[in-house]
Amino acid sequence: MEDINMAAGASNAHDDDDDDHDNYIREQERLLPIANVGRIMKQILPPNTKISKEAKETMQDCVSEFISFVTCEASEKCRKERRKTVNGDDVCWALETLGFDEYAGPMKRYLHRYREHDQADHRANQEKG
Amino acid sequence: MYSRILAGGRTGPHSLPLARIKKIMKKSGDNVNMISGEAPIVFSKACELLIEELTRRSWMVAMQRKRRTLHKEDVVSAVIATDIFDFLVNLVSEDSTTPIDLTPVEREKLEF
Numbered sequence: 001m002e003d004i005n006m007a008a009g010a011s012n013a014h015d016d017d018d019d020d021h022d023n024y025i026r027e028q029e030r031l032l033p034i035a036n037v038g039r040i041m042k043q044i045l046p047p048n049t050k051i052s053k054e055a056k057e058t059m060q061d062c063v064s065e066f067i068s069f070v071t072c073e074a075s076e077k078c079r080k081e082r083r084k085t086v087n088g089d090d091v092c093w094a095l096e097t098l099g100f101d102e103y104a105g106p107m108k109r110y111l112h113r114y115r116e117h118d119q120a121d122h123r124a125n126q127e128k129g
Numbered sequence: 130m131y132s133r134i135l136a137g138g139r140t141g142p143h144s145l146p147l148a149r150i151k152k153i154m155k156k157s158g159d160n161v162n163m164i165s166g167e168a169p170i171v172f173s174k175a176c177e178l179l180i181e182e183l184t185r186r187s188w189m190v191a192m193q194r195k196r197r198t199l200h201k202e203d204v205v206s207a208v209i210a211t212d213i214f215d216f217l218v219n220l221v222s223e224d225s226t227t228p229i230d231l232t233p234v235e236r237e238k239l240e241f
Contacts, residue, residue, distance in 0.1 A: 029149070029152055030152075030153060030156065031153075032145050032146065032149055032150070032153075032176070033146065033149070036144055036145050036146070037145075037180060039144065040144060040145075040177055040180045040181065040184075041180060041184045041199070043181075044180075044181050044184045044185055044188070045184065045188055045199065048197065049188070049197050049198065049199065050197065050198040050199070051198070051199045052198060052199060052200050052201060054200065054201040055187070055199045055200055055201045055203065055204050057201075058201045058204045058205070058221060059180060059183065059184070059204060061220055061221070062179070062183060062204070062208070062214075062217050062220065062221070063176050063179060063180060064153050065216065065217055065220050066175075066176065066179050066216075066217075067150060067153045067154060067157070067172055067176065068153065068154075068156070068157035068158075069157075069216050070172075070175070071153075071154045071157040071158070071161060072157050072158045072161075074168075075157070075158060075160050075161045075162070076160070078162075079160050084162045084163050085162070085163040085164065085165050086154070086161065086162075086163070086164050086165065086168050087165040087167060087168060088165065088167035088168055088170070088171045090168070091168050091171045091172060091175070092171065095175060098213070098216075099212070099213040100175070100179075100213060102178075103175050103178045103179075106174070106178065107171055107174060107175055110170075110171065110174050111167060111170075111171055114167060114170055115167070
């Protein structure tokens, strides 16, 4: 006789493993790699200091939340201005608006240099052709 | 290419993967449509700055607690103590079994 009302604990073991795997992949995709995050943390700390795995994982969570938080603000601005594409300036604006004005300055310079070189490469490529 | 010119960091042009950043951006909300190529690049730098600042502040907490290992609770305390990290408070507290409002003496007892 089949038990239609399966208890919460009862499960099809094969499906659960598949679910776990899928969840793992999804989880990894919403985070920046722990190795990269850990490396940046390490560069700031004095030598001979250690970072617990949990601390790195917490940092991963914080960074993803930061990206979402700032992106929402930037995309809301685009929506209000009826623009479809979130660009670098929108991100800089959102950083300033949300209180990260100390980041906004270096970001604008970084973006400026990126654009200059991007244009230079473009011109160089055109000349070659 | 620009990536070589902008390289100044020790880990290559961008220390964080742009494709992954873009994925996270796309999942931020329903009204996120298109993302220009430069937006993830701006974020790669901004995220670096965030990690650096939060790590620095967490380290100051760990030092106060006389440890040379950075623990999650140090990051949590740094988040709570910093106004611009208000948006992170719920995130770091939600699944935390780390008691935050301990006295310094009680905190010391947790460390081994």
